[in-house]
Amino acid sequence: xxxxxxxxxxxxxxxxxxxxxxxxxxxxxxxxxxxxxxxxxxxxxxxxxxxxxxxxxxxxxxxxxxxxxxxxxxxxxxxxxxxxxxxxxxxxxxxxxxxxxxxxxxxxxxxxxxxxxxxxxxxxxxxxxxxxxxxxxxxxxxxxxxxxxxxxxxxxxxxxxxxxxxxx
Ligand code: ADP
Numbered sequence: 001x002x003x004x005x006x007x008x009x010x011x012x013x014x015x016x017x018x019x020x021x022x023x024x025x026x027x028x029x030x031x032x033x034x035x036x037x038x039x040x041x042x043x044x045x046x047x048x049x050x051x052x053x054x055x056x057x058x059x060x061x062x063x064x065x066x067x068x069x070x071x072x073x074x075x076x077x078x079x080x081x082x083x084x085x086x087x088x089x090x091x092x093x094x095x096x097x098x099x100x101x102x103x104x105x106x107x108x109x110x111x112x113x114x115x116x117x118x119x120x121x122x123x124x125x126x127x128x129x130x131x132x133x134x135x136x137x138x139x140x141x142x143x144x145x146x147x148x149x150x151x152x153x154x155x156x157x158x159x160x161x162x163x164x165x166x167x168x
Contacts (some may be wrong), residue, residue, distance in 0.1 A: 005034060007035075007088050007089045008038070008090075009036045010090065010092075010093040011037075011040055011094075013042040014058055015047040015049055015055050015058070016048070016138075016152065016156050017061050017156060018134070019125060020095065020097070020131070023127055023142055025062055025099070028069075028124060029068070030067065030069075031070065031091070034069055034070045034072070036087045036089060037072070037073045037074070038076045038087075047158070048139055050165055055073055055074075055075050055157065074087070075115035080092070086119065087117060090114070090118070091120055092119055093124060094121060094123050095125070098132075112118050133151045137151075138160070140165075143164050145164075148163055
């Protein structure tokens with residue numbers, strides 16, 4: 001009997017992708033055969049980058065991550081557990097940064113367990129140097145003209161600087 005292919009889903013807003021996200025992706029690909037990175041529309045978060053832009057940035061950056069697993073980046077607009085079923089994911093991967101993430105993630109897992117018995121959530125932590133990075137703070141630093149190169153890739157930093165200039 002051939003073993004079942006393990007598919008993971010890493011969902012998020014990725015507005016924009018940071019070294020924190022890429023750290024989690026490079027760990028997640030060690031756990032699964034195929035990783036789907038799901039880019040949520042997240043209208044409530046009023047994203048700085050459009051869904052297409054966020055997907056394109058992630059495709060470029062995740063494409064550089066090596067390893068045994070294959071990686072696919074897909075936008076999604078549906079309920080997370082439904083999207084997990086659609087892509088055949090048995091695992092949802094989330095990153096934990098600090099205690100402050102815990103409450104929200106705890107609630108989300110509890111709700112998703114009620115919505116679907118088919119999918120389990122696993123939490124990963126980034127390396128200490130990447131743990132404190134958040135898209136929100138990186139955007140704030142870029143907007144205020146600070147150096148964002150320690151927090152994201154050169155291409156994303158460039159896109160952020162240009163978008164910040166357009167908006168000011
Ligand atoms: P969301 O809107 O779903 O919170 P984000 O793009 O902010 O989307 O984050 C996606 C996932 O990546 C979340 O699980 C978040 O906790 C995780 N994440 C983001 N930055 C980091 C980081 N620096 N270290 C660990 N996990 C992170």
